[in-house]
Amino acid sequence: MPLEIIVFIKQVPDTAHITAEAMQADGTVNRTALPTIINPSDLNALESALQLKDIHGGKITVLTMGPPSAKSALKECFYRGADEVVLISDKAFAGSDTLATSYILKTAVEKIGKYDLIVCGKQAIDGDTAQVGPQIAEKLHINQITFVAEMMEFEVGQRRLKVRRATENGFEILRSPLPMLMTVDDNANEPRPPNIKRIMAYKKAEFGEVEAQFKLWGQASLELPDERCGFSGSPTKVKKVEKVVLTAKDVKQIPNSDDGIRSLIHELCEEHIIG
């Protein structure tokens, strides 16, 4: 039985691979100079959706809230098999924290209307909060299962999804009826590569508001009030940001010799660091 699946993605700076170009003279990272990627666990989220569609049929809509450059991330999802992609973008959304973001995204879900399953990555590698998925679920009043390490079985008759969830203490095997929201970790599956035919057919496609596979929605089309968007809609505010600098410290150089290391061990014993 066909499934209507919504997948949320985020285009993020590649914080795991700081390039020389991105390093500044003062030892800090210039974020805007980092290449952008689709948030890694979001690709796993899309792959989960594609696997369900492979077996049961249906439609996958991928959405992202971001600046115009996020179109390329959405196209990457389309090339992998998404049926429709939506860019949710407006200057009014800038400065949104997770509460404002989840409000905007849940409104987009309501505009789509019908869905059986919503899939997100477990957390974005820039904000690192893991909050938006659960906040969307709460606003839609649907169940959620987070940190899914494996999608095990979709029971067609009962419309229930069985998953393996990873926790600090081990694993949980859980099952929930649809509709629900699931967040997926980067071990959950192997994301498939883009499809060459789809790349060739759609690489020149433009985003527009009208009926098309590449949609663009802003504040007006989602009918969002000013006070719920951007800085106004965000209870959390950044008071201060300090860049982490690799500062030079007074490192005690120990020579790599029997004597050098013996005195180090002696010093550590004297100070009761080791026993």
Next chain:
Amino acid sequence: MEGSVLVFLEHTGKEMASISRELVSEGARLSSLLKVPLTGVAVGHGLEPVLAEMGWYGCDQIYYVEDERLGHFTSMPYAKAVIGIIRKYRPQIVLFGATTTGRDMAPRVASALGCGLTADCTAFRIGDHKTKEREYKNILLQIRPAFGGNIIATIVSPESVPSMATVRQGVLKLSPPDRNRQVVITREMVEFEPNDFLTEIIELIRKEKEVDLQSAHIIVSAGMGAADSHAIELVRELANMLGGAVGASRAAVDSGLLSKDHQIGQTGTTVRPNLYIACGISGQIQHRAGMSESKRIIAINTDPEAPIFQIAHYGIVGDVKEVLSRMIKAYKEKD
């Protein structure tokens, strides 16, 4: 503001989770700065006997939601219980552990209440915050790394009552417990419906971690520069001799040298041992985020420019196997 500091007390079914002791310790520090009580909310089944311990660490009162369907965490009913307690008792600050439970539930709670929630904090202060319109006094300053550990941000939720935050395990200091300190436990009624219990628990698989990094006083940690079985053997030997645990960088875990249980860093465990010996670890920011608070850091690396040397107390430029063999020999021969 008058509201209490409220802490979510996490449990493992039969006992309190160690994060709860850390949260209560920090909550007690904050509540005494604000001169308000420290309260806790616990959700579970048959927990009353183990809740008293939270009093030893500084909790004044615990709101306990009991139901036989709440023995193990699932998202919706736990969130509903906590939302109910917050609406009823109106704390000014609510703290959760940044565990899989806390990170699942806290965003739902914050969303329902329209509150600010800051994830993965590593420190808190009570301070003032000024905007163009007004000055806020004695609010919670929430400090956290972001952007993969490349920045440290201070976040505030000045208009949000309560301010909510999740805190990483192993980061907050435990207070010394006072076993005579009493806590008042009150049972709280929450209206649940069948539709709150949609997640069915089919099986719980406890997987004991191979290593307990958080309670280790000494950690000997392997990176790509210790990337062969002989080097790992030496790492293990030194760790055993010193009574410590074996850690690993993400690169070492990804290459299969050690399991993920040993991983230290932004996406692994955060540790603050007395001694951290980094063997062949370059010292990327994501790794530093997990160990930079160690009291003493010894760095061993063949590359004198490796970033790890900039946070080490002792630096040894050399081959990991040579240096570790010397250390093992020197330790055996001491006294």
